[in-house]
Amino acid sequence: MAGRVWGKKARNREVIMEAAKALFEREGMERVTFNDIAEEAGMSRTTIFNHFPTINDLLLALAEQEFQSIMDYYVTTRLSGRELIMAMFNRLIDDTCDFPVLTTRLISTILIVDSERQTFSKFLDMIEENLDPAFPEEEREEIAIMLTGNYFGLIGYNFFRHESFNRSKMKKHFAVLASKIF
Incomplete structure (x- = not known):
């Protein structure tokens, strides 16, 4: 398990994860893209990839x-x-x-x-x-x-x-x- 991250990076990661959870549940796992997660989280797709490559x-x-x-x-x-x-x-x-x-x-x-x-x-x-x-x-x-x-x-x-x-x-x-x- 990775160590905990603090500060802005941790907040961004948390926002991404919460956005993904909501989307996965609402839209189904197979239909959600990184673009969808970025839009839901209010971030760029690059930011999402910086936290989660896949x-x-x-x-x-x-x-x-x-x-x-x-x-x-x-x-x-x-x-x-x-x-x-x-x-x-x-x-x-x-x-x-x-x-x-x-x-x-x-x-x-x-x-x-x-x-x-x-x-x-x-x-x-x-x-x-x-x-x-x-x-x-x-x-x-x-x-x-x-x-x-x-x-x-x-x-x-x-x-x-x-x-x-x-x-x-x-x-x-x-x-x-x-x-x-x-």
Whole structure:
């Protein structure tokens, strides 16, 4: 994961990323060009390319931004155990409901790109670290698998059933599924 950048460059990067997220969701990933992002961000196309040479670089940055947000929460929250695990998944659900199409694309990017798999592996570690230490390690791994599977399953279910991405409904559904696991 790249180090954080501060100042005007960081603000420009953030504006570009927010513009891209909105466009990807509104227009669909395949239809958005760097020209579209530049127009939405109020910047030149060259500025966009200076930050992100390819759409894949932009997607990786968006995935890293999402993970960094969860890491920041993990480090600063006073929650622990099951409460923390549920709060992290609720944050993911919030972002998923805001950007379901983009989230699905980021998930596929995470699965394909080795460096991103390693990043997501840290998320699994955070889950396992917050499970009851009385659980054997193998059982903690299984619970982490089931919880992440439930999250991915909810996304797929909503797409397959043409359901809206309603955050309160998804959080409630996730909580019911999680209660059957731990």
